[in-house]
Amino acid sequence: MSDPAARDDAPRTRNRHRAVRADARRNRDKIVEIAAQIFAREGLDVPMDAIARRAGVGAGTLYRHFPTRQDLLGQVLAQRTTDLTRRCREIEGAALEPGEALERWLDALGEWMRSYDGLPGPLREAYTSSSSPLAPTCEEVIEMTRGFLEPAQRAGVARAEVDADTLYQAVLAMAWVASAVEGAGDGADDVVANRPAEGDSGEESRSGLVALVRRGWRRS
Amino acid sequence: MSDPAARDDAPRTRNRHRAVRADARRNRDKIVEIAAQIFAREGLDVPMDAIARRAGVGAGTLYRHFPTRQDLLGQVLAQRTTDLTRRCREIEGAALEPGEALERWLDALGEWMRSYDGLPGPLREAYTSSSSPLAPTCEEVIEMTRGFLEPAQRAGVARAEVDADTLYQAVLAMAWVASAVEGAGDGADDVVANRPAEGDSGEESRSGLVALVRRGWRRS
Amino acid sequence: MSDPAARDDAPRTRNRHRAVRADARRNRDKIVEIAAQIFAREGLDVPMDAIARRAGVGAGTLYRHFPTRQDLLGQVLAQRTTDLTRRCREIEGAALEPGEALERWLDALGEWMRSYDGLPGPLREAYTSSSSPLAPTCEEVIEMTRGFLEPAQRAGVARAEVDADTLYQAVLAMAWVASAVEGAGDGADDVVANRPAEGDSGEESRSGLVALVRRGWRRS
Amino acid sequence: MSDPAARDDAPRTRNRHRAVRADARRNRDKIVEIAAQIFAREGLDVPMDAIARRAGVGAGTLYRHFPTRQDLLGQVLAQRTTDLTRRCREIEGAALEPGEALERWLDALGEWMRSYDGLPGPLREAYTSSSSPLAPTCEEVIEMTRGFLEPAQRAGVARAEVDADTLYQAVLAMAWVASAVEGAGDGADDVVANRPAEGDSGEESRSGLVALVRRGWRRS
DNA sequence: CATGAATGAGCCTTCATTCAT
DNA sequence: CATGAATGAAGGCTCATTCAT
Numbered sequence: 001m002s003d004p005a006a007r008d009d010a011p012r013t014r015n016r017h018r019a020v021r022a023d024a025r026r027n028r029d030k031i032v033e034i035a036a037q038i039f040a041r042e043g044l045d046v047p048m049d050a051i052a053r054r055a056g057v058g059a060g061t062l063y064r065h066f067p068t069r070q071d072l073l074g075q076v077l078a079q080r081t082t083d084l085t086r087r088c089r090e091i092e093g094a095a096l097e098p099g100e101a102l103e104r105w106l107d108a109l110g111e112w113m114r115s116y117d118g119l120p121g122p123l124r125e126a127y128t129s130s131s132s133p134l135a136p137t138c139e140e141v142i143e144m145t146r147g148f149l150e151p152a153q154r155a156g157v158a159r160a161e162v163d164a165d166t167l168y169q170a171v172l173a174m175a176w177v178a179s180a181v182e183g184a185g186d187g188a189d190d191v192v193a194n195r196p197a198e199g200d201s202g203e204e205s206r207s208g209l210v211a212l213v214r215r216g217w218r219r220s
Numbered sequence: 221m222s223d224p225a226a227r228d229d230a231p232r233t234r235n236r237h238r239a240v241r242a243d244a245r246r247n248r249d250k251i252v253e254i255a256a257q258i259f260a261r262e263g264l265d266v267p268m269d270a271i272a273r274r275a276g277v278g279a280g281t282l283y284r285h286f287p288t289r290q291d292l293l294g295q296v297l298a299q300r301t302t303d304l305t306r307r308c309r310e311i312e313g314a315a316l317e318p319g320e321a322l323e324r325w326l327d328a329l330g331e332w333m334r335s336y337d338g339l340p341g342p343l344r345e346a347y348t349s350s351s352s353p354l355a356p357t358c359e360e361v362i363e364m365t366r367g368f369l370e371p372a373q374r375a376g377v378a379r380a381e382v383d384a385d386t387l388y389q390a391v392l393a394m395a396w397v398a399s400a401v402e403g404a405g406d407g408a409d410d411v412v413a414n415r416p417a418e419g420d421s422g423e424e425s426r427s428g429l430v431a432l433v434r435r436g437w438r439r440s
Numbered sequence: 441m442s443d444p445a446a447r448d449d450a451p452r453t454r455n456r457h458r459a460v461r462a463d464a465r466r467n468r469d470k471i472v473e474i475a476a477q478i479f480a481r482e483g484l485d486v487p488m489d490a491i492a493r494r495a496g497v498g499a500g501t502l503y504r505h506f507p508t509r510q511d512l513l514g515q516v517l518a519q520r521t522t523d524l525t526r527r528c529r530e531i532e533g534a535a536l537e538p539g540e541a542l543e544r545w546l547d548a549l550g551e552w553m554r555s556y557d558g559l560p561g562p563l564r565e566a567y568t569s570s571s572s573p574l575a576p577t578c579e580e581v582i583e584m585t586r587g588f589l590e591p592a593q594r595a596g597v598a599r600a601e602v603d604a605d606t607l608y609q610a611v612l613a614m615a616w617v618a619s620a621v622e623g624a625g626d627g628a629d630d631v632v633a634n635r636p637a638e639g640d641s642g643e644e645s646r647s648g649l650v651a652l653v654r655r656g657w658r659r660s
Numbered sequence: 661m662s663d664p665a666a667r668d669d670a671p672r673t674r675n676r677h678r679a680v681r682a683d684a685r686r687n688r689d690k691i692v693e694i695a696a697q698i699f700a701r702e703g704l705d706v707p708m709d710a711i712a713r714r715a716g717v718g719a720g721t722l723y724r725h726f727p728t729r730q731d732l733l734g735q736v737l738a739q740r741t742t743d744l745t746r747r748c749r750e751i752e753g754a755a756l757e758p759g760e761a762l763e764r765w766l767d768a769l770g771e772w773m774r775s776y777d778g779l780p781g782p783l784r785e786a787y788t789s790s791s792s793p794l795a796p797t798c799e800e801v802i803e804m805t806r807g808f809l810e811p812a813q814r815a816g817v818a819r820a821e822v823d824a825d826t827l828y829q830a831v832l833a834m835a836w837v838a839s840a841v842e843g844a845g846d847g848a849d850d851v852v853a854n855r856p857a858e859g860d861s862g863e864e865s866r867s868g869l870v871a872l873v874r875r876g877w878r879r880s
Numbered sequence: 881c882a883t884g885a886a887t888g889a890g891c892c893t894t895c896a897t898t899c900a901t
Numbered sequence: 902c903a904t905g906a907a908t909g910a911a912g913g914c915t916c917a918t919t920c921a922t
Contacts, residue, residue: 024902047894047895048895049895049905057905058903058904058905059905060902060904061902061905064902064903170394173393176396177389177390177396180348181344181389243922267913268912269913277886279914280886280887280888283913461900463900463906464907467907487891488892488893489890489892499893499909499910500893500894500895500907503893504906505906564841614833617829617833617836683882684882707917709916709917713884717883718884720882720918721883724881
């Protein structure tokens with residue numbers, strides 16, 4: 001949500017010339033708000049018309065603000081990402097051991113990627129086209145990931161040859177499988193869930209993604 | 221009201237299951253062949269009509285043989301899977317060290333999953349449906365995977381807590397990312413490619429998936 | 441940043457419910473007009489596409505205005521029903537004897553039901569659905585029928601135990617047979633036509649439906 | 661059923677040259693039998709393929725025996741009509757008063773017309789095209805109707821101006837409405853059911869179809 | 881004769897996007 | 902700027918009927 005404080009400065013600008021902009025602004029906000037709801041409830045695969053209709057605007061208005069579906073998703077996702085950013089700060093502020101912090105972050109990241117049904121797809125596309133409206137958000141998120149990965153690597157608890165991009169993609173991949181297998185298979189869940197694997201004895205043993213990047217989990 | 225005596229007078233009926241008619245066979249084969257080509261060249265997202273047309277048959281014929289798109293894909297994939305099976309035999313016959321064999325198998329598996337653009341999706345769905353026309357093939361492939369995983373585990377070179385299903389899903393996930401990122405050629409490819417990560421020094425060091433299941437790859 | 445006060449500054453927004461756009465109106469009218477023509481000439485069993493094409497609009501436009509075939513028919517019929525309503529007023533205004541009025545009304549009703557080839561079918565379905573787009577029209581028509589039946593009953597010239605619904609269904613049924621037998625021109629037509637049966641001698645003798653509801657038609 | 665006696669002459673002709681015919685015969689019988697079942701269970705609106713398949717024959721065989729859907733229906737109906745014929749004999753044999761007999765016959769007739777969902781339609785068509793495969797059956801049935809109507813007319817309990825054709829069509833029409841309204845409206849049921857109408861006082865009072873043809877039901 | 885494969889026109893419907901109002 | 906109507910290309914699927922085998 002951008003700039004909530006600005007909402008109340010209106011009384012001064014009561015005149016006509018401002019009105020148009022305010023309208024546009026309200027429309028835009030409404031669209032994003034409704035789209036977020038719809039995406040969350042029904043997944044990303046929704047006709048644009050439906051979004052426009054349910055937001056109470058014309059299709060033209062929707063397209064004016066968001067020329068492509070990606071643009072809209074980009075905006076919705078950017079907002080959703082504030083939650084992730086907050087979570088990032090939380091983990092950072094918790095003064096955890098780097099390995100533990102990374103682990104928690106990866107959990108949060110996977111969850112974020114499954115915010116909307118069908119999100120991994122666009123995310124994957126955004127990764128390769130830096131001109132995608134989703135790209136800034138993705139980069140931001142990758143950056144945050146780096147902020148957890150590198151300390152862990154410096155602390156020797158994460159494999160050195162893994163970089164943030166790779167890790168991001170791995171999480172994305174796991175989010176993709178998990179979003180369909182959830183409940184059906186538990187193995188995949190285990191892969192992404194970062195829970196200690198059954199049969200693991202040592203504290204350092206980790207299954208799934210963390211194992212991918214974390215050192216020292218070998219068995220004997 | 222019927223004539224029961226006449227029922228058994230059919231000594232002429234040699235073959236109960238009349239051989240499939242030659243033209244039907246030809247059409248079916250043609251469809252599968254063309255579909256394989258199209259899938260390979262343009263991905264799975266092709267109108268059924270287009271497949272029929274390019275196979276030189278009517279839409280009805282296509283639907284007669286393959287009532288759903290999945291059925292067609294199932295057949296095409298089953299055919300494509302013979303290559304994978306052959307590869308399986310090859311690796312088995314090569315008298316390799318179990319870890320090495322597993323590694324090669326995972327390579328082959330990942331490649332198979334990327335046979336057609338968009339294949340990971342249906343594969344993911346097939347994993348949970350069991351009634352999917354793709355399911356038999358998937359199970360077969362998982363079984364082969366088990367055949368490589370378990371020896372590796374017994375030899376102590378693969379993590380014990382990973383099972384074949386999980387591993388299959390992990391490869392699938394990686395195939396999914398990789399199929400989009402491929403061109404961009406970077407870490408994600410490395411994740412699925414099982415190539416030694418850059419910067420890896422030790423012989424036992426492995427990046428990506430193999431690292432996920434293989435023991436003893438820790439750095440120092 | 442938004443301007444809540446601006447909300448009410450819309451003295452320019454005269455009409456809250458913006459009048460229907462002229463072109464939309466034109467298209468809609470055109471569709472209904474053409475559909476009426478086609479229905480009249482070729483019956484109700486016409487591809488929706490054909491209607492759209494001949495109305496000079498895209499299929500989408502047709503579906504926008506009339507999501508289902510029933511919706512379209514409902515509109516066409518509603519229009520056609522104004523004729524029937526007019527006829528209703530006429531009969532009412534003619535200061536006829538109740539029995540005579542009822543008779544004329546039943547004639548008009550039967551004719552209306554045969555406006556389009558295949559109309560009795562949808563009418564029959566609409567009778568039981570109530571959510572059908574045709575239902576309002578049907579109810580209206582039944583109501584009009586009641587308006588003629590009850591006076592006739594009070595006047596003792598119509599059987600007391602027949603109600604408007606039953607009568608409506610009987611006329612519908614007769615319209616259904618008649619619409620196929622018409623050409624063959626024989627008794628069935630007579631059944632619905634309410635003409636005096638051949639061989640009838642007495643003034644009170646009536647054949648067909650009127651006989652069903654009218655008292656006093658016994659022979660001698 | 662054509663030529664049931666010929667059925668048992670098979671044992672003598674055990675040789676090949678008869679075998680073919682026996683086959684054909686069995687197929688034909690099987691088709692009719694299965695079609696009757698399907699029609700009864702799912703109505704007349706069933707793909708021809710489905711009938712062939714469920715009868716265990718090829719589509720070609722079906723078409724050989726019954727070039728059109730009407731031909732098949734004609735055969736099925738002819739068989740079903742034996743029940744009706746039996747009922748006819750029963751009523752005739754019951755030594756009833758002519759009016760009572762007519763009434764019972766009309767009940768049986770209406771029931772027969774609703775043997776299969778969607779039957780009234782073809783029946784209506786058959787009425788006008790004497791070349792229809794259904795025509796013989798229809799004529800037969802009309803003839804039977806005449807056999808009840810005329811005595812009733814002679815006995816003065818049925819209106820003289822109604823003829824068998826008209827009556828048949830009226831029953832057909834009522835069967836058509838009733839088959840959809842059944843349960844929903846009771847009025848229509850009443851029309852076809854021939855039950856004494858509520859509020860009727862005299863013994864001779866009859867509602868519905870019988871009222872259409874029966875004399876003496878006038879109120880006062 | 882039986883088979884059942886092939887045909888292919890036809891139908892319905894959805895939606896991203898443009899553009900007149 | 903907003904509106905929402907119009908477009909029209911797709912795509913999926915069915916089935917009566919013919920005909921090669």
